[in-house]
């Protein structure tokens with residue numbers, strides 16, 4: 297019952313809906329008492345040996361009227377109570393989604409995507425059930441069960457009521473206990489089924505890799521094992537189901553047997569009329585659902601409460617990247633200026649002892665380009681992540697036009713940055729919408745200009761419905777280079793003060809790379825660009841190149857200065873040049 301208290305805020309908000317819904321439910325319970333009673337009166341008429349058609353007609357009319365009224369009442373309570381449950385679902389889902397949108401990188405490091413999806417689906421459904429099935433079973437078990445029992449006592453006989461109903465509480469206990477097992481088994485079976493689905497999807501998506509590495513047989517064996525496990529888990533569902541159904545039949549059957557024996561005795565004694573016994577039997581039918589409802593109620597409330605706690609715990613987590621220290625007087629014009637990094641030390645929150653960046657210090661003037669190079673894992677992406685404020689805790693500061701980025705409102709800062717990440721994400725929609733993602737109202741002309749600058753326009757014209765071609769699972773699959781260029785077009789459309797390319801040209805050929813870089817230089821004359829790359833040709837024209845090793849700057853300067861230095865950069869440059877020449881010979 298605690299969960300009703302926890303959801304008090306919702307029931308208070310939806311007070312009118314629930315008061316009317318519960319009123320309709322109570323009226324339904326009372327209207328339900330009429331047909332059995334009328335059935336009894338009809339039977340008594342028959343028992344007299346003659347039929348008074350006028351009285352009989354009135355009874356028939358009463359049954360028809362009760363049926364129509366019941367129909368309407370049921371419609372109204374369903375509309376109100378199920379409507380309430382749907383509203384709660386909507387509100388919980390929006391709350392969670394907004395929360396997910398607000399959270400930062402550390403939150404997504406702590407929680408796996410699958411778990412977050414489960415909270416947003418299974419837990420929300422369990423909470424929604426409290427506001428729908430929970431309210432229904434509570435009112436039904438109390439009002440329908442209570443009023444039917446009172447009707448049995450008043451219209452029939454209190455001794456028969458007590459004795460005949462003795463087995464029914466076992467129905468409630470059975471529904472509660474077995475229902476819980478059944479539900480658990482069902483959850484496990486659903487989880488097993490989704491694991492099987494994931495496996496199938498992964499194997500089908502990775503079929504080329506599987507075959508190339510000759511792993512087909514092993515994968516089939518692993519799949520067969522998983523199918524066997526899933527079947528075992530499913531068998532448990534059938535086991536609990538097989539115990540559950542006959543239990544209901546047994547208990548209800550027992551109730552009828554007691555009624556026939558004891559009730560029959562009372563009829564032969566003339567304590568009861570035949571009509572009363574008929575009414576009683578019909579009332580037993582009315583009692584079955586409320587007994588099940590009590591059992592279900594416990595399950596619904598327990599599950600709802602556990603799910604609500606889980607969701608609350610998640611919602612309680614506060615994002616660490618906030619506008620807490622923001623100066624809201626700062627707007628986009630105030631941050632046009634030098635980008636200055638003065639980082640003494642940075643460590644990721646999950647490994648605070650491990651220094652990932654040390655002494656990263658440089659200044660870029662508007663219009664300048666920075667090149668970040670170095671071995672894998674040397675800290676290039678981390679430097680970028682700090683500018684994007686994915687992490688705020690570090691020794692030192694990063695400033696834009698002299699303003700600490702942690703004091704710039706997030707919206708203002710991020711609006712001025714276009715970021716092309718290593719793993720670019722495309723949505724399953726049209727090419728046009730994917731490019732216009734940063735500015736959904738962008739004109740076709742602007743979209744085409746952006747894709748021309750990223751050397752993508754000609755590729756798009758080759759596609760089945762050019763800019764309206766769908767990409768992703770239901771549309772064309774794009775090559776790695778096309779995906780990268782589409783992300784660049786998306787970033788260029790935003791035309792921000794700072795553009796970040798994180799290994800964003802790795803999948804395009806050298807010629808395309810040169811074309812894109814030269815159009816970028818023209819486009820971004822007064823704007824700042826950061827390029828992290830493995831291929832040194834991507835950064836050779838940069839105003840400043842930083843070579844990183846284990847999170848520290850080990851070489852710095854322009855391309856010419858670094859070649860003259862004859863260190864890691866010069867060595868890599870020679871190697872990459874040699875590779876290019878060999879490649880050209882082979883192609884030729």
Ligand SMILES: Nc1ncnc2c1ncn2[C@@H]1O[C@H](COP(=O)(O)OP(=O)(O)OP(=O)(O)O)[C@@H](O)[C@H]1O
Nearest residue numbers: 644646647652670671672673674675676677678679
């Ligand atoms: N979220 C994270 N939590 C903890 N450690 C991380 C995290 N992301 C990266 N690291 C570690 O920080 C170091 C720097 O990684 P980073 O991604 O910045 O390197 P990189 O130079 O961009 O590498 P690559 O060239 O492969 O993109 C690596 O040792 C990496 O394992």
